[in-house]
Amino acid sequence: MQGDQQPQDLDPAPDLPASGVSPANDESYGERVARLFREHNDSLVRVLRARLNSPQEATEVAQEAYVRLLRLDRPGEVSFLQAYLFKTAINLANDRLKHKVRKAHLDPLVFFETEAETASPSPDQGVCAQQELELIRRAVEELPAKCRKAFLLHKVHELSVEETAARMSLNPRVIRRYVARALAHCQKSLECRSSPTGGTK
Amino acid sequence: MTSATEERAALELRIEEAAQWFVQLRSTNMSADDIERWNDWSKIVANQQAFDAITRRWQSADALGNMPLPTLAELEADDYDGSLPVSSQRVRDSSQIHRKTGAFFSIWRSPRKSLAAAAALAAFSTWLVFWLGERSPADFIGDPVEVHETAAGQHRKLELSDGSSIDLGAKTSVSVSYAANRRTVVLDRGEALFHVAHDRQRPFVVVAGQGAITAVGTAFNVRRDDDRVVVSVTEGKVTVAQQRAFSPRREIAAAFSASKLPPVSTTLARGQQVAYDGRGELGAVQRADPDIATAWRDGRLQYRNEPLKYVVIDINRYSRRQIMLGDRSTEELVFTGTVFQDQIDEWLRGLEDIFPVQVTQTDNDHIFLQSRQAR
Numbered sequence: 102m103q104g105d106q107q108p109q110d111l112d113p114a115p116d117l118p119a120s121g122v123s124p125a126n127d128e129s130y131g132e133r134v135a136r137l138f139r140e141h142n143d144s145l146v147r148v149l150r151a152r153l154n155s156p157q158e159a160t161e162v163a164q165e166a167y168v169r170l171l172r173l174d175r176p177g178e179v180s181f182l183q184a185y186l187f188k189t190a191i192n193l194a195n196d197r198l199k200h201k202v203r204k205a206h207l208d209p210l211v212f213f214e215t216e217a218e219t220a221s222p223s224p225d226q227g228v229c230a231q232q233e234l235e236l237i238r239r240a241v242e243e244l245p246a247k248c249r250k251a252f253l254l255h256k257v258h259e260l261s262v263e264e265t266a267a268r269m270s271l272n273p274r275v276i277r278r279y280v281a282r283a284l285a286h287c288q289k290s291l292e293c294r295s296s297p298t299g300g301t302k
Numbered sequence: 303m304t305s306a307t308e309e310r311a312a313l314e315l316r317i318e319e320a321a322q323w324f325v326q327l328r329s330t331n332m333s334a335d336d337i338e339r340w341n342d343w344s345k346i347v348a349n350q351q352a353f354d355a356i357t358r359r360w361q362s363a364d365a366l367g368n369m370p371l372p373t374l375a376e377l378e379a380d381d382y383d384g385s386l387p388v389s390s391q392r393v394r395d396s397s398q399i400h401r402k403t404g405a406f407f408s409i410w411r412s413p414r415k416s417l418a419a420a421a422a423l424a425a426f427s428t429w430l431v432f433w434l435g436e437r438s439p440a441d442f443i444g445d446p447v448e449v450h451e452t453a454a455g456q457h458r459k460l461e462l463s464d465g466s467s468i469d470l471g472a473k474t475s476v477s478v479s480y481a482a483n484r485r486t487v488v489l490d491r492g493e494a495l496f497h498v499a500h501d502r503q504r505p506f507v508v509v510a511g512q513g514a515i516t517a518v519g520t521a522f523n524v525r526r527d528d529d530r531v532v533v534s535v536t537e538g539k540v541t542v543a544q545q546r547a548f549s550p551r552r553e554i555a556a557a558f559s560a561s562k563l564p565p566v567s568t569t570l571a572r573g574q575q576v577a578y579d580g581r582g583e584l585g586a587v588q589r590a591d592p593d594i595a596t597a598w599r600d601g602r603l604q605y606r607n608e609p610l611k612y613v614v615i616d617i618n619r620y621s622r623r624q625i626m627l628g629d630r631s632t633e634e635l636v637f638t639g640t641v642f643q644d645q646i647d648e649w650l651r652g653l654e655d656i657f658p659v660q661v662t663q664t665d666n667d668h669i670f671l672q673s674r675q676a677r
Contacts, residue, residue, distance in 0.1 A: 129664070131662070131664045131670060132664045132665045132668075135626060135664040135665060135667075135668040135670065136665070136668075138626060138668075139624065139667065139668065140341075141341055143344070143350070144340060144341050144344045144345075147327075147344060147350070147353060147354070147357070148327045148332070148340070150357050151324050151327040151328045151357060151360075152327070152328055154360075154361055155580075156529055156580055157529060157579075157580040157581060160528065160529070160580075168629070171628065181334055183334075183337060184332075184333075184334040184337055187332055187337050188332075191331070191332065230362070230365075233362050234362060234365050234366075237359065237362055237363055237366065238366060238369065241363075241366060241369060242369075243388070244388055245380045245382035245388065246372035246373075246376035246377045246379070246380035246382075247372075247377055247380050247382060248380075248382055248384060248388065249371075249372050250371055250372050250377065253366070253369060253371055254371070256360070256363050256364075256366070257363075257364075257366050257367055257369065261329070262329045275383065275384060277325045277326065277329060278383075278384035278385070279384045280325050281318075281321040281322045281324070281325040281384075282318075282321070282384050282387060282388050283388070284321040284324060284325070284356055284359060284360060285314075285317045285318045285320070285321035285322075285356070285387060285388070286387070286388040286389065287359045287363065288317045288320075288321065288352075288355055288356055288359050289314055289317055289389065291355075291359070292313065292317070292355075
């Protein structure tokens with residue numbers, strides 16, 4: 102292929118330095134990044150989606166993280182490339198969230214805009230948004246009181262897990278447990294209606 | 303029956319796991335160990351589906367805004383600590399309520415009577431499930447969903463029960479669900495050409511990304527590259543609508559600013575094409591040769607002024623080696639031409655001549671394309 106025809110030393114690539122890796126290492130830096138991408142990109146994007154609430158943003162942040170990885174000056178010094186990639190991406194996501202919050206305070210129009218972007222629930226195989234919301238509302242009503250409170254404070258009132266924990270005088274671990282149980286309950290209520298035979302995939 | 307019950311239990315377990323992962327990933331930092339465990343778990347397709355569903359629920363719950371918080375009395379009466387799924391707790395709760403009332407107390411003590419009471423409770427819950435089921439609207443997706451997938455480089459034709467057909471491109475996945483008043487197909491990924499049998503009573507709806515394409519009887523091609531979707535009509539007419547919830551705030555914002563809201567839906571005729579992005583924003587309607595849009599069925603991928611980013615996503619569905627783009631300027635290069643599905647290597651070799659890019663093979667499975675200027 103193309104790469105084979107071009108001797109590496111004719112065109113040294115400062116951005117993709119194979120030089121940072123010891124000759125004993127069979128795998129070049131570019132290959133390591135490519136393998137990371139191939140094996141774990143989906144999993145990385147899912148982590149970012151959980152944090153960012155918009156698939157578009159998640160993809161953008163993941164991409165930026167790869168670009169940063171490829172631009173590292175001395176990649177040889179990064180021994181845990183995968184951990185580094187995830188950490189970089191999560192930091193970028195956190196930056197974005199902070200930036201967004203700050204902007205929202207400054208400019209109401211920007212706030213509207215971001216609100217509109219994040220508030221669009223994507224359809225599940227044709228379930229319309231209102232029906233989905235109704236089922237979720239019913240599921241949340243069914244939750245035990247403390248579990249419901251934790252979920253609403255964290256999700257709707259946008260308190261962090263720690264803030265919610267302080268408000269309810271509980272351990273953050275318990276709050277996470279409540280929120281997870283609440284979410285699972287919402288999803289099960291939906292699955293109940295959509296596939297009576299129990300899973301079609 | 304047992305296998306259905308087991309399947310259901312497995313699904314519920316998966317959902318619980320997915321929800322726990324979701325909460326953990328959102329609110330804590332990940333150690334190297336966490337990342338390993340997460341990658342292992344999320345490798346499994348069923349887990350991915352459960353996790354993605356949980357992510358969607360989280361987003362939809364945004365609209366719960368006005369739900370009241372529980373009262374102090376409710377909180378005090380509640381002893382749920384989250385160690386079991388909510389559903390198990392609710393069964394326990396209901397038995398506790400019965401236990402508190404004197405009449406039921408003796409029933410739960412006597413084994414025979416308690417058996418009868420349990421049976422009655424089971425009968426009641428079955429009835430409740432049916433009753434709730436009845437109440438949901440008819441077009442709700444209580445109908446079986448069939449999933450069809452193709453592998454890289456593979457094509458397949460699906461014949462549907464109503465006489466419609468779907469030509470699946472490579473690495474494509476569709477979920478088909480037919481109800482009495484609606485035919486729904488979700489294009490999860492890839493590309494497909496739809497020939498829709500005429501039925502005015504049952505519109506044929508293709509959901510792809512953040513949009514939906516509705517037809518009564520016609521033929522059209524839908525290509526999905528990640529979040530971007532391109533719809534081309536080869537016969538008749540279709541309506542393309544973005545799947546965005548109505549947001550009053552957005553309307554207000556638009557009223558205050560000079561910018562106009564993008565159109566919510568548009569109608570396409572034969573020879574027309576429209577694209578929309580991950581936010582469901584519809585682009586301008588363009589003229590497009592139907593033969594070009596469907597050339598993929600004959601082994602050719604044809605493009606006119608297409609950003610390289612999308613060309614590559616498309617080609618990757620046919621290529622054993624996955625092409626990766628190294629920088630934004632390469633992604634934005636505009637490509638016009640034909641790629642033969644069985645001659646992708648030749649196409650790659652020619653790229654360096656027409657674009658300022660360098661093609662590097664990083665390993666047996668990957669090819670990097672990056673700008674020559676960037677170095």
